[in-house]
Amino acid sequence: MLDQFDPRLDAEFPPVDRQALRARLAPLLPAGGYLDGAEALRAYESDGLPAYRSLPAAVVLPETLEQVRTVMKACAELGVPVVTRGAGTGLSGGALPFPGGVLLVMSKFSKILEIDPVALTARVQPGVRNLAVSEAAAPHGLFYAPDPSSQLACSIGGNVAENAGGVHCLKYGLTVHNILAVQVVTLDGEVLTLGGPAADAAGLDLMALFTGSEGLLGVVTEVLLRLQPLPETTRLILAAFDDVGRAAQAVAAIMAAGVVPAGLEMMDGPALRAAEDFARAGYPKDAAAILLCEIDGQAEDVAEEIERVSALLRESGAAEVRIARDEDERRRFWAGRKGAFPAMGRLAPDYYCIDGTIPRKSLPFVLAEMGRLADVHGLGVANVFHAGDGNLHPLILYDANLDGDLAKAEALGGAILELCVSVGGSITGEHGVGREKINQMCVQFSEAEVNAFHALKAAFDPQGLLNPGKAIPTLARCAEYGGMHVHNGALPFAHLERF
Amino acid sequence: MLDQFDPRLDAEFPPVDRQALRARLAPLLPAGGYLDGAEALRAYESDGLPAYRSLPAAVVLPETLEQVRTVMKACAELGVPVVTRGAGTGLSGGALPFPGGVLLVMSKFSKILEIDPVALTARVQPGVRNLAVSEAAAPHGLFYAPDPSSQLACSIGGNVAENAGGVHCLKYGLTVHNILAVQVVTLDGEVLTLGGPAADAAGLDLMALFTGSEGLLGVVTEVLLRLQPLPETTRLILAAFDDVGRAAQAVAAIMAAGVVPAGLEMMDGPALRAAEDFARAGYPKDAAAILLCEIDGQAEDVAEEIERVSALLRESGAAEVRIARDEDERRRFWAGRKGAFPAMGRLAPDYYCIDGTIPRKSLPFVLAEMGRLADVHGLGVANVFHAGDGNLHPLILYDANLDGDLAKAEALGGAILELCVSVGGSITGEHGVGREKINQMCVQFSEAEVNAFHALKAAFDPQGLLNPGKAIPTLARCAEYGGMHVHNGALPFAHLERF
The missing domain is CATH 3.30.465.10 (Uridine Diphospho-n-acetylenolpyruvylglucosamine Reductase; domain 3)
Structure with missing residues (x-):
């Protein structure tokens, strides 16, 4: 999945004359708002997905609406690609600079x-x-x-x-x-x-x-x-299971009962053990999976829902159901979940966080199938995710210093996303497509759908200058990747019934 | 506002050869699926806004996805406009046929x-x-x-x-x-x-x-x-006010307290009295306005919210707060609200229902200003609306048999929508723009925004064949109507602060 950023594959622009670019843009910006020194550019070479790196020709930091307008117009006239960047925390490479283009950084718009x-x-x-x-x-x-x-x-x-x-x-x-x-x-x-x-x-x-x-x-x-x-009261339940599939079924049972938790998170055995070692959250380390279910609202209502969810969890086969005694214990339970990503360092030198969504009812099937895929690819996977809305975040464990390990992680990540699509899910839940999942877009969408995306894009950006090579694949890329997915003709949701 | 449908103003197409159209489309459809007899066409000449009428060249009733596909392709090849119609209950003329075009009726897709x-x-x-x-x-x-x-x-x-x-x-x-x-x-x-x-x-x-x-x-x-x-329990409060402005302030107070009612409706004096005469709902006939506030959810929670809302209503100056005793009284209170539109027949021979939205905080100002506009135009207005989300439905009372009365109603309707825009609201809440509000789109949006709509439309329909003359005005129309609205430059929401 993580092929190097090759703009030729998706978009081609003539090389930028850096002197001319500076002469045109720098006067539009405040002092210090135009950067093109090697060291300054280096700071922006990647976002929260550091596997991709590339250097823009210039970084611009506008402070006013008027500056954004004039910079955009100038780039359009010059035919220079523009990538907009916020805080640069994105995980799909969406703010990766276009090589030789302009990186428009919005950090001064901070009021x-x-x-x-x-x-x-x-x-x-x-x-x-x-x-x-x-x-x-x-x-x-x-x-x-x-x-x-x-x-x-x-x-x-x-x-x-x-x-x-x-x-x-x-x-x-x-x-x-x-x-x-x-x-x-x-x-x-x-x-x-x-x-x-x-x-x-x-x-x-x-x-x-x-x-x-x-x-x-x-x-x-x-x-x-x-x-x-702000809700009057917030309470948290931790449920432990001896079996991941049973935890997944408990998620379906809670949602089908009409409860809408404020959050419903799952961690599997490898994830919860690493998190416990890291954060001392008080998780049961011998569990195959835990669920964290938060209920918020007015006090009486929360108390009633907590009872109801606890009963559902027990009926679904939870080995243990614990209600956080106080705010302190609630924070501790969450600290483990929030520390799960950094805790992965205890399991492997590197991890690669995948982001896909699936219909809730497919959770047990997808978790089992994901385990099988991990075995096939010879890598470990830890699961920490938003179970309630079917938003998976499998963490693929690998060692970047081992030859071929990164390539294996990329291949497994792609396979997991395609598994999500096969059950009627999506290749992104909240991280976006960016550069990372551009190939999987070909699996998610038909040729007609990709064409519709391109037509919309062209309505706003006929030259294709805004964030080229991201989010929407060219049909040529899809052909190269191995053909387009086509929905099952007249009944696009019918494939769901298989699961 | 209700100018007759003049396609020349917004779109022009060569006249359709009806024989050729029939020869091309009828074979694509099941028996009885192609109608072009005068009597059959007449049944489709308008939707829920009967002030507009026009006749299509043909009505087609496809039964399968494949039939829709082939009909659409044929119309694209022939260059014939296509208007899609559902049940025809729309109130903005969105399903009004394009004169001489095809009306695609989806009623057979009923599974x-x-x-x-x-x-x-x-x-x-x-x-x-x-x-x-x-x-x-x-x-x-x-x-x-x-x-x-x-x-x-x-x-x-x-x-x-x-x-x-x-x-x-x-x-x-x-x-x-x-x-x-x-x-x-x-x-x-x-x-x-x-x-x-x-x-x-x-x-x-x-x-x-x-x-x-x-x-x-x-x-x-x-x-x-x-x-x-389905919520476990649903309960309804009726609150009566001596003053419309105070009722509007009560709406703001309820929403600001963080309560999210299932419904929060307002009726002013003229509306509630007509509804009471019509439906015998049990409304206090001497009130200047009533609010109906429905709370749903789990029983205990609903009981608590009912208490809270009742207190807020009293604090906001309600003259009377009544909680529906039982399901029977709850249904009766709603029957008055639901019968309010037909009840208008008691106030005037005709009414024209307007649909606009405003930020909640502008309710008191807009209600007062609307009364002033009604006086200026010399017509009565009754108000029945979704107060909680600021979705107004002023009912303009007129007599179509009085010369010039319809024109007055149209002018007042347009003025009310433009009032909504002036406080940061929208010219539609739920009825759409259709044919009815095409001129007000020029007030709502800037030239650049209308251009963006056209660009998007063209991405899907470069020939402009789908529902021409609806929803998006041409810039020529806007110029004719009296110029485009332009947001206040760099701070598009700043104008809200005036209210």
Whole structure:
């Protein structure tokens, strides 16, 4: 999967004249807002997926809407590719620079412009950190629900670009469900307002189209976020299972009972043991899997749901059901989950985090099949994931210093994503396609669907300058990768019934 | 607003050779699936907005996906406009035939294909009636949340095309929040699957783009709906106010307290008195306004919220707060609300139902301003609306037999929608733009935004054959109507702060 970034495969642009680029762009930007020294560029050579690296011709750091507009227009006129970058925490290589192109970094757009406690909204610039919104909203008894695990560092603009999720999106939805409007700048420097503070917007839903568009259509310059009331009470259940399949069935049982937990996470044996050694969370180390189920809301209601979920977990065969005694124990249980990724260092020198979604009912089948695939490829896999919404994060364990191990990890990752597609799932849950999953797009979508993506892209960016080589594969690439997937003709969902 | 349908203004097509059209299309369809007799066409001359009427060259009634594909391809080759129609209950003229074009009626696609109680989904054809989904889901303890007031008759395909709402969308969201995937056929006969059963979909969010696209991009041929667990308990509060502004403030107070009612409806004096005379709901006839606030969920939680909301209503100055004693009284309170539209016949021979949304905090201002506009135009207005999400439905009272009265109603309707835009709202909440609000689109959007809509439309329909003259105005029309609205430059939401 992790082939090196080869722009020739997906897009070709004439080499940039760096002097001319500087002469044209630097005057549009504030002092220090145009960087093209080797050392400065090196700092931006990759995002949160460091397996890919490439160098832009220049990094630009605009501070005003007008600067974004003039930079975009200049790049369009020069025919220079533009990649937009937020905090650079993305895991699919979406903010990987286009070699020799411009990297537009939005980190100076870092103001929270307004919190409106009556409208339950926050108006923010895209460089604002995700967690900073909830911190600013807390005095009003409000919070911003999407909480990717990078929420301390990641920024709202990147969240919009990737349609970010997190533990709480099971109950509160993805980014697209938690924003009301975005202001964007197009390649030709136009400013568009998409969506609005009212419940519905007229015209085509461009706000949803831009959300998750991975920098392919324009640059987000302002966002109106929907805030939620902070729940009165939050409680957490930990359930241990002797069998991973039974844990997966418990997830289905909880959701089918009509309970909507604030979060419903699963960790399998290898993951929970590594996490326990790392974080001393108090997990039962002999379990084959644990579930963490969080319920929030008003106190009485939470108490009742906790009872109901506990009973369902026991009926589903949980060996142990523990309700966090207090806030301290609740935090500890979560600390293990949150430390699971860094804890992987105890299992292997390197890990590769995969992101796919599947319908919940396929969980037992997919977990079993994933184990089989790991054996075939000769690598270990630890599972830590958002079980409630079927968003898997298998962690493939490998050693980059062993010859061929990275290639094995890439092959296994691709196979797991294609397994997700085969049960009616998706190759991304919250990390986006970026550069990483460009080949798997060919498996997910038919030729007609890929053509529809290209037509939409061309409507905003006829020259193909915005984030080239990302998110949408060329048909040539798909042919090279091994042909397009075609849905089962007239009944696109019929294949689900096999599982 | 209700200018007659003048296709020359927005789109021009050569006249159709009716013999050739029949020769080409009729063989593609089952017996009785091609209608072009004068009497048959007359039955389809308008939708739920009968002020507009026009006749298609032919009505086609496909029964299979393949028939939809071949009809679409044939129309594309012939260069004949195609308007898709569901149940024809729409209120913005979206299914008004294009004069001399093809009307594609999806009523034969009327099967519920699958209810999946584990995945909480229903897979249905677009001609299935909205209420039929909830009826089929009820034995599994589930329901389909969007409930437009036409839910007995309207069909899912039309709901998707208009992004339909209803009383319960305050808590459960619009149609776009309650569907997981759509299968669509494009003008060139391609079948696309947009979205999927998993939590997130890869690629650009075409599912959201198609939802609410009013037949401009393709034809919906299958929908995967999200179902919700039926709430254990549902209770209703009626609150009466001596002052409309105070009722509006109570709405803001409830929402700001973090309560999310299942429905929060307002009726003003004229509306509630007409409804009471019509339905004998038990409303206090001397009130200036009433609120109906429904809470659903688990019994204990509902009891607690009912207490909380009652207190908030009293604090906001309600003259009377009544909790429906039993299911019978709850149904009676709703019967008045549901009968409010037909009850208008007691106030005036005709009424014109407007649909706009505003931020909740602007409710008191907009209600007052609307009264002033009604006086200026010399017509009465009764208000019955989804107050919780700021979705207004002013009913303009007029007499079509009085010379000039309809023109006055149209002018007042346009002025009210433009008032909604001026406070940061939208010219549609759930009825769509259709033919009705095409001029107001020029007020809602800037030239760059209208251009973006056209570019997207052209990506799917370069010939402009799908539902021409609807939803997106030409720039020429906007110039004629009186210039484009331009957002306040760099801060598109700043104008909200004025209110």
